[in-house]
Amino acid sequence: MTDSEEAVRTSARGWMTLQLAALGFVGLCGALKAGGGPGSPAPRGIEAVAGVLVLLSLLLAVLAVYLVGRTAWPHAAGPDDPDRAARRLRTGLLLTFATVLLTAVAATSSWWPAPDVSGAGTATVQVGTSAGSLCGELTRGGGPLTLVVQGRTVDVPLTDVTSVTPVAGCGSS
Secondary structure, eight states, rough: OHHHHHHHHHHHHHHHHHHHHHHHHHHHHHHHHHHGGGOSSSHHHHHHEEEEEEEHHHHHHHHHHHHHHHHHHHHSSOOHHHHHHHHHHHHHHHHHHHHHHHHHHHHHHHOOOOOOOOOSSOOOOEEEEETTTEEEEEEOOSEEEEEETTTTTEEOOOOGEEEEEOSSSSOOO
């Protein structure tokens, strides 16, 4: 066995750890996608595409592990062409990175925004600030944190916020 053959094999054996981690990542994301069920806020089409992407990722991961494993531990007892082995290793690594990318894209469907089902669309909170506290209903407004406090709209700068606590209602203060 030549030095270049041994170098390629050693490199392939080292990359197997990353590949097994990627395969575990795909498996975990696949299990999480399968556990998503009917309560998921994403449209069915998005969920279907995500499921197909996870399955495609699994197939690519298995192929990538095969290619790198075959490079690390070749089937033939004779010498392996170092150039061919290096190409197999590169292809296996590219497939591994593609696997992680596809799995990450599939996982984004779980962050689909949930529709407001409360009916009222508001939440009453107690906001602690560096200057005191405010109690009111969260609303959309001009700033990142906007409250309706006793009929008037108040924009609270996030740099002043020390706490935000949901409350059942505001007392008369």
